[in-house]
Amino acid sequence: MPEHKLTTTCVMDCPDVCALEVTVDNDRVTAIGPGASHPDTAGFICSKVSQFHRRLYHADRILHPMRRVGAKGAAEFERIGWDDAIAEITERFARIRSESGGEAILPFHYGGSNGLLSDELIDHLYFSRLGSSRLDKTICAVPATEVAVGMYGKMPGVAFGDFVHARGIVIWGANPRGSNIHLIPYLREAKKRGARVVTVDPRRNLSSAEHDIHLAVLPGQDLPLALSMIRLWREWEVLDREFLDAHANGLEALLERAEEWPLARAAEVTGLDAADIERVAALLVESDPLVVRCGWGIERNANGGQAIAAVLAIPALLGKFGVRGGGYTLSNGGAVQVDRTPVIGDLAWNTRRINMTQLGRALGPDLEPPVRGLFVYNANPVATVPEQGSVINGLMRDDLFTVVHDQVLTDTALYADILLPATTFLEGWDIRPGYGSYVLGGIRPVVAPAGEARTNMELFTALGRAAGFDHPAFELEGEALLRAVLDQVRIPGGKPDRDTVAAGGQVRYDFPGENPIQFETVFPRTADGRAQLTPATLGDRPFAWTPPTDDFPLALITPASAHLVTSTMGEYNLDTLRITLHPEDAALRKLASGDRVKVFNQRGEVHCVLAISDSLRTGVASMPKGAWRRSSINGATSVALCPDDAQVVGNAACFNDARVEVAALD
Numbered sequence: 001m002p003e004h005k006l007t008t009t010c011v012m013d014c015p016d017v018c019a020l021e022v023t024v025d026n027d028r029v030t031a032i033g034p035g036a037s038h039p040d041t042a043g044f045i046c047s048k049v050s051q052f053h054r055r056l057y058h059a060d061r062i063l064h065p066m067r068r069v070g071a072k073g074a075a076e077f078e079r080i081g082w083d084d085a086i087a088e089i090t091e092r093f094a095r096i097r098s099e100s101g102g103e104a105i106l107p108f109h110y111g112g113s114n115g116l117l118s119d120e121l122i123d124h125l126y127f128s129r130l131g132s133s134r135l136d137k138t139i140c141a142v143p144a145t146e147v148a149v150g151m152y153g154k155m156p157g158v159a160f161g162d163f164v165h166a167r168g169i170v171i172w173g174a175n176p177r178g179s180n181i182h183l184i185p186y187l188r189e190a191k192k193r194g195a196r197v198v199t200v201d202p203r204r205n206l207s208s209a210e211h212d213i214h215l216a217v218l219p220g221q222d223l224p225l226a227l228s229m230i231r232l233w234r235e236w237e238v239l240d241r242e243f244l245d246a247h248a249n250g251l252e253a254l255l256e257r258a259e260e261w262p263l264a265r266a267a268e269v270t271g272l273d274a275a276d277i278e279r280v281a282a283l284l285v286e287s288d289p290l291v292v293r294c295g296w297g298i299e300r301n302a303n304g305g306q307a308i309a310a311v312l313a314i315p316a317l318l319g320k321f322g323v324r325g326g327g328y329t330l331s332n333g334g335a336v337q338v339d340r341t342p343v344i345g346d347l348a349w350n351t352r353r354i355n356m357t358q359l360g361r362a363l364g365p366d367l368e369p370p371v372r373g374l375f376v377y378n379a380n381p382v383a384t385v386p387e388q389g390s391v392i393n394g395l396m397r398d399d400l401f402t403v404v405h406d407q408v409l410t411d412t413a414l415y416a417d418i419l420l421p422a423t424t425f426l427e428g429w430d431i432r433p434g435y436g437s438y439v440l441g442g443i444r445p446v447v448a449p450a451g452e453a454r455t456n457m458e459l460f461t462a463l464g465r466a467a468g469f470d471h472p473a474f475e476l477e478g479e480a481l482l483r484a485v486l487d488q489v490r491i492p493g494g495k496p497d498r499d500t501v502a503a504g505g506q507v508r509y510d511f512p513g514e515n516p517i518q519f520e521t522v523f524p525r526t527a528d529g530r531a532q533l534t535p536a537t538l539g540d541r542p543f544a545w546t547p548p549t550d551d552f553p554l555a556l557i558t559p560a561s562a563h564l565v566t567s568t569m570g571e572y573n574l575d576t577l578r579i580t581l582h583p584e585d586a587a588l589r590k591l592a593s594g595d596r597v598k599v600f601n602q603r604g605e606v607h608c609v610l611a612i613s614d615s616l617r618t619g620v621a622s623m624p625k626g627a628w629r630r631s632s633i634n635g636a637t638s639v640a641l642c643p644d645d646a647q648v649v650g651n652a653a654c655f656n657d658a659r660v661e662v663a664a665l666d
Helices: 082-100 122-130 142-152 160-165 181-192 222-236 241-247 251-258 263-270 274-286 304-312 356-362 388-395 456-466 478-486 498-502 583-588
Strands: 004-009 019-025 028-034 066-068 077-079 105-108 134-136 168-172 196-200 213-215 290-294 327-329 353-355 373-377 401-406 418-421 430-433 439-443 506-508 554-557 578-581 596-601 604-612 620-622 659-664
Touching (some): 066 082, 082 105, 082 401, 082 418, 082 456, 105 134, 122 456, 142 304, 168 181, 168 274, 181 196, 196 274, 222 251, 222 274, 222 304, 263 274, 290 304, 430 478, 478 498, 498 506, 578 583
Parallel strands (some): 168 196, 196 213, 290 327, 373 401, 554 620, 578 604
Antiparallel strands (some): 004 019, 019 028, 066 418, 430 439, 439 506, 554 659, 596 604, 596 659
16 A cells, blocks of 8 residues: 555553654555644654654564463574464463462553553453452552542643643653653743743753753652641741632641651751752742642652652642642543443452562462462563562463563563564554543554554453353454443543544543633542542551661662653663763762663662763662663663562552662673
8 A cells, every 4th residue: 555644642651642643655654753633742752652663563573472482581482373372371271270269360461551442441351250360550650649539539630731821830750851741842931931940850851941940859758848848838827728728628637747847857858958948939839820740750669659649739738729820730641531331341350469569579489379370461570560580580480371462572571481462552443541631542553463463452352252251342342342432431521522533533621621720620529529638548647758778878760761661662772771870979989981880789780881960969870760681781670679668658669769889890
């Protein structure tokens, strides 16, 4: 077929959810560019997605079902047919259920770069019928989500386009350049209109054209910083008592904790100058409208959920709601309501829960019944789960039957017993609600699947039928499934247009108006309609601070990379793993840029290359998350150094609690 262009929606784990225009020539994708039917895409997309067709045709693309014939991890497989693969999985899982019960089977997946069809739909129906263990998806966004639901009922936040109306903007624990690039033009426009932009992060991520003040807080110390400013506002008598009396509960518990953080103590713990904290606190009071863009970087430590609650309380404490450009933005995904029950029924799935952050423990010897069957899809745990060594040891077990469904031969796929080819988002149907931009986008196949690749939906319908499970959903596939789910989706303003979504287009919302105004056109979705400043999810010691360990001198952060979406595209887009230090920390260790170094703690070592940058504060080391093992010198990456501890809020991961040392590699 001659060259032509098709529209679709990006499904990568990013708030922007861009409209795409894909160029196809002779049934091959030759270019990916921005689409026009989107409020924020605005004529450009990130370099990651613009090059995504490299994944479609990469040498590591999995094209056929395969069975392991060599040692686990050796990447020695033989090609088999789909019928054989489905039959073997069905027989092995039936044997495991007969001998150890369904809970001995564990599905391991994550839905970040997926839509409504490809995660927690037909797959959940299948595993619920097996009676498998359930997975607690705690790697990312759980503390933020639990706090946002507890405080405001996941009220829709300030739209990116309305940031231009703000006169004060706080970007706290987020890096728009790495994972939200369509916010950048709005920041630049806001500054032109007179806004002051404050960033709070161990790294300086924005240029002088995009921000004014940078608070380089030490990792894990966002809570003391926020509480110290709240204490100041109480002393200054600038809390908006009228708004709080009318619209909020739980104020006193927050103020009581804030009293523990006078400026001097907060400055010592956060690594900041007390005068800078006071200056920013005053700026937030003066700025009207004020918007707080709260990111997920805050949550990646033991204090994470507590810190997010303190940060999200700021607009309520200062009475910044009720105007365009005033309030907060976290995840806007709650604007869309989806009822899966009419499609897959009431699953009544009540088996044990296993924390994905602690996969290494789950694959160890202490669980009863032990995990004997592991099914990995939409995920690459070897590259993303803490305690990498334990995860690999578990995958090496001879008595563990592992199935991996993926697009390319990932670090995890190397350990599969049965390896299944998966489609990319350019080869299948899906529905993608935005969790930043206020759009719902359709995903449709723009090219035929490579080789024998199948969508998640096709895979799990085939497995459900083979197991003899009787349910109408196991008969739905492709566009029919898309339309069935779409009938159960509600967006602000009503139901999305089915034909627009099925054609790969985007549907906008009506709040009324394309953008919401918090406490004006949208309100807390809590039981009493009020903000809960001390949500129950914080536990019995709300806003309590846990000090960091000091076993090693450097705090390790593992932020999003400009090259990867978590670990996706690691097969070609991150060849050399680097650890970044501040010049003073490098000089103290007699290290120079480009040196081969070892980064180590009690959990292990990562051998990589040193980079030096003054954009990173002292006392901190930075290594990108999601890097593949091939990118490091010794085959270990950042998760080899990260603890699998779980924080109070959501039992979630604490990646940034890792402490390390860096030395020259002999």
